């Protein structure tokens with residue numbers, strides 16, 4: 384039985400016949416790579432992006448393929464909103480550099496994510512950076528992201544101090560789901576109700592429920608592709624019962640349009656999303672990139688330009704690699720779907 388809400392997996396030949404593989408230089412090295420490779424496919428509903436990180440195996444990456452097929456063959460669900468609030472991001476710079484970082488954002492800033500717990504830095508560096516953001520933007524929402532950089536005692540101590548700056552939430556203070564649950568419980572015992580968000584702990588479809596069941600977080604940071612696309616992500620999110628923030632996997636504007644469509648479909652969207660990442664790439668597949676104005680990202684589809692697809696075309700060897708990758712993931716998807 385299939386319904387409008389279920390993806391009918393198209394024949395492999397149809398998928399491969401439209402395949403374009405691009406390799407786009409990164410402005411800043413990320414996950415050890417200086418080029419972002421991505422496979423783009425076109426179906427009757429539009430373009431989909433298949434760009435799991437290179438080391439991901441079919442058990443994980445086939446969910447990303449399902450997401451790309453949804454975009455290309457099924458299209459996006461009816462949106463509940465037409466623009467998505469984004470957050471600005473302040474990396475682990477010195478407090479004196481915060482103003483310069485924020486000045487790069489056009490228009491008003493409603494929400495800022497501040498990186499904390501950087502190796503080689505101290506809690507007073509973090510406090511000074513967050514204090515500077517609070518001073519410059521007294522009305523903005525501020526959240527901190529530790530990217531798993533603390534152990535349990537450091538997390539509790541740091542968040543106790545950082546809470547004084549009135550934070551929306553703290554993202555992934557420690558590495559594991561159990562650790563997050565402990566940090567959250569210890570803060571609550573001290574009468575601190577700071578919300579905890581899980582990001583790195585949510586990588587696969589089963590993770591949101593694990594986080595919710597362990598009472599490890601109050602907020603989930605999710606990406607559309609690893610959860611198998613928008614409709615699948617919506618089902619998983621609903622089961623978890625937690626509010627969500629949508630982030631990107633460093634895709635081109637095509638993948639970002641799927642992230643925006645997921646954010647547009649959520650029943651509630653209480654926080655700014657992390658979908659402003661096209662600017663980290665030194666190129667895109669469209670002249671009309673999906674970027675924010677005044678902190679708001681439009682919800683729309685993206686059509687790539689042939690000229691840019693050609694300009695950023697990957698080598699023949701890399702195209703073959705991605706073809707084979709799609710074949711393997713397709714087999715995995717068909718068997719497990």
Ligand SMILES: [Mg+2]
Pocket residue numbers: 528530554555582583604
């Ligand atoms: Mg994060």
